[in-house]
Amino acid sequence: MKISRRDFSRGCAIATTALVVGEALPVLAQVEGEHIDTSSKHPVPSIQDTETPAQKDARLKWFREARFGMFIHWGLYAIPAGRWNGQEVPGIGEWIMNRASIPVADYKALAPKFNPTQFNAAEIVGLAKEAGMKYIVITSKHHDGFAMFHSRVSTYNIYDATPFKRDPLKELAEACRKEGLKLGFYYSQAQDWHHPGGAAARTGHWDPAQDGSMDDYLDQVAVPQVKELLSNYGPISILWWDTPKDMIPSRVQKLLPLLKLQPDIVTNNRLDKDKKTGDFSTPEQKIPATGLPGEDWETCMTMNTTWGYKSFDEKWKSTETLLRNLIDIASKGGNYLLNVGPTSEGLIPAPSVERLEAIGRWMKVNGEAIYGTTASPFKELAWGRCTTKAEPQGATLYLHVFDWPRDGHLLLPGLKNEVQSASLLSGGARLAVEARDGGIQITTPASCPDPISSTVVLKVKGALDVRN
Ligand code: JFZ
Secondary structure (H helix, E strand, O other), X not given: OOOOHHHHHHHHHHHHHHHHHHHOHHHHHHHHOOOOOOOOOOOOOOHHHHOOHHHHHHHHHHHHHHOEEEEEOOOHHHOOOOEEOOEEOOOOHHHHHHHOOOOHHHHHOOHHHOOOOOOOHHHHHHHHHHHOOOEEEEEEEOOOOOEOOOOOOOOOEOOOOOOOOOOHHHHHHHHHHHHOOEEEEEEOOOEOOOOOOOEOOOOXXXXXXXXXXXXXXXXXXXXXXXXXXXXXXXOOOEEEEOOOOOOOHHHHHHHHHHHHHOOOOEEEOOOOOOOOOOOEEXXXXXXXXXXXXXXXXXXXXXXXOOOOOOOOOOOOOOHHHHHHHHHHHHHOOOEEEEEEOOOOOOOOOHHHHHHHHHHHHXXXXXXXXXXXXXXXXXXXXXXXXXXXXXXXXXXXXXXXEOOOOOOOEEXXXXXXXXXEEEEEOOOOOEOOEEEEOOEEEEEOOXXXXXXXXXEEEEEEEOOOOEOO
């Protein structure tokens, strides 16, 4: 079921009434510092607060099935690529302006040098699709305040301030539509180290040019730019807010109602500082040990140690690690948003391309065991992970075997269901199954189908019954 515009406008009517409640909050804020509201619902209603559970399920359906997406961190920071005045600047690449306290005017001077003529939206979308990714989230404006799209709100954008004179977001939107991938925008709503009044985490402002009213910045830059992003690029599937520094309810209230421009949009929980709005949590660079039961979530992660391109960061994770992360995340019910940081020419670094291609080869064989699956019913499996699909007559268990059994026996402890069949996903060879130690034992061939992870498909009857 889709959420119709009519349903949504009803939601807005409720929202307008409820805003009155929100208006009392700034007063409270003065009395109690920033600890304003501890109730579970944010005082500012959003789509999430005004739809029915069934409507929410419908809106999140694609996101829950997708499991794998591409994060793109791309901006002016790709030019210094981690070095300023000949020095390697510590920390993540896109933070260089902050980490090196670069004056606004000096950083701004990068713009006329930004000419990423090698940028090819079709190639990037093709790479993501080949890797098995179902969506892309790109930095439309990171903390440096530079818009990677043709904004009419501030000339500090890739179309007006660079010789490139193209709008990569428009090109990506078209390519995504053509290939059937969803597109999301990352937007740094609070931190903006360029426009006066924008917040600066870690250090605070380091250049008087940054000083100003945060509310004016929100009204004059963030709100109209988010309006542009949600109006000019067709269907936008995710708004990925970030670092909600000083995002008190009165400020959240400026941005949250804009989501009605895209009634089907899915958002993360980084809009407000209390994490009370949004659809999904965003564990960063880590996989929660037991997932986040009852929540939708997405782990975002770098392939090396930076989001924005750094020329000297060679600490690449192996394809094995990346793929096993994806499987681990799927087995815990989450999504994996894996980052690439294009260069100042617009190219994705070769080590990232190689890894994505390798992941894609695995996904072609094993994707069925990732997409649309739900979390493992087992607490722990010594040899790997499990994902599941509930079906009318029973369930499918996908056994992701990281450590292929040397003794030819794969033990599934505590599974009580009657087994219908067991087979290898690759090639389909049938495997023998017998009851063993209160669970089942599958006989496996000697040779390991895939050293990274081999998939055994187990069909069982009835509702899953596992005694952990
Ligand atoms: C933020 C950004 O500052 C960073 O540049 C990058 O875009 C990343 C994806 O997100 O960094 C964060 C945000 C939140 C946490 C840590 C780093 N956190 O909640 O631990």
